[in-house]
Amino acid sequence: MKSIAAARRDRLQLHGRSEIRPGQHDPLRHSSLNLDGSWEKAAPPLRRVRHGRCYPCVGRFGRPRFRESIASLEWPCSSRGACQPKKDAPAMDADHNFHIPKLTLHEVYPLTPFLIGLNGETPPLNVIDVGANTGLWAAAFFNVFGGSIAGYQAFEPMSANSAKFSTRPHYAGRVNLHEACVGAEPGEVEIHFHAELTTTASVPMRRINYRGTDVRNDRSRNVPQVRLDDMIDRWGWDRIHLVKIDVEGYEWSVLQGLARALDAEKVDNVLFEFGICQTIQGQTLKQFYDLLSGHGFKIYKQVISKNYFGLNLISRYSPTLEVAEDQPEMFMLLATRKEPSPAYAGPRVVGRVN
Known part of the structure; x- marks a missing residue:
């Protein structure tokens, strides 16, 4: 030797x-x-996510089409290829943020069957991103659908978040960012936050306690608020392929401001967060389910498990789906007018709740 x-x-x-x-x-x-x-x-070397060890689901979802969609995502690997960030690893920059692969796999890629056409091609997409924050979700979306985006309108009321959003290279020059809140009526609204650069700024929530993280939004300021119906009329959009809403408990107000577009059936898909923030305010899943199903949408619930990341159909409302205060939970819901495309040939990302 x-x-x-x-x-x-x-x-x-x-x-x-x-x-x-x-x-x-x-x-x-x-x-x-x-x-x-x-x-x-x-620093540990960066390796492309092309093998099962780099992310738990890639080995199970390791079909060529799926690997191509995430080929640009990189993670710092140990010498054995197990994809775990090391304690002494340097902070990841905008190109190598740990949250972007996670959002891609959990929230963005499962949208594929609902966004592609019957021929398997993705049409030019008009997308509205409400609660854009620092741009991680937008970066994940552009990683998967960047070649098919016709228009992308993003809304973020916090100035520091907007500044960070503007630095990401994934969508440079292709996003219109509006530094405003979105709600039921145009005007001004008071937003609560604990820091200038934050993921938990909220209009209704002054305290968010979830999974051991207790955030007290003890600061506030007034910010401009717009209504989506007015903005859609201003842009002249006849079709919105996706509205994503993640606004820490203010989702109901955003949907109220989308009433005309929903009535006119301009919106194909609405992806929004639901959970403990709604429960604390006295809102229920049934309230959202009745509103959206009344406009012809089917509701899918985000499911994240060891062997499956996808969207499961809620074919009928059940009280067991509600989120209790003593068992806090947050997840994404997809309201869609579309059936999963039969041309979709990737890993299984659509199932059933009931």
Whole structure:
């Protein structure tokens, strides 16, 4: 067996070097030599998500079509390929954010059967993103559907979030960002938050306690509010393929401001968050179910499990689907006028709740 020194010499010769100088990388140690003679360990390498070990579902969803849709997503891997971020790994930038692959797999890719046509092609999409935050969801959406987006309108009332949103390269120059809140009536509204750069700013919620995270939105300011119906008329859109709403308990108000478009059947899909924030306000799943099913939508619930990430049809309302305060839960619901396309040939992402 070769000694470490001999192995290092062979590796250096392979890289065309005879010795390690300060500032250079040692391919055997995966470290760099500092000027003082100490070694600095390099960051873990980035590998493409093309094998089952890099993300739990890729091995199970490892069909070529699915791999192509997430081929650009990268994760820092350990030497064995297990995709777990290391404690000493550097912070990920906009291109390599840990949340983007997660959102892609959990929320964006399962929309595929409802957005592609009968021939398997994705039509030019008009998308409205309410609660755009710092742009992670938009980045995930552009990773999957970027080649088919005709118009993308995003709304985010927090200035720091909007500034971060504008820095992401995934959709540079292709998104219209409106620094405003969206609700039932145009005007001004008071929004509550705990920090300028935040994911929990909310109009109705001054405190969010979920899965051990207790956020107190003890600061507030007035921000402009617009109504989606007015904005859609201004853009002249006759068809909206997707409205995504994630506004920390303000979803009902956003839907009230979309009434004309819903009545006119302009909207094909509405993806929105439901959970403990609605329960605390006295809102129920039945309230949302009746509103949207009354406009001809079918309701699907987001399901995340060990072997399955997808959307399951709620064929009928049941009180057991409600979220209780003592068992807090948050999940996405898809209201759609579309049936899953028979041309979809990817991994199974559509099921049934009842």
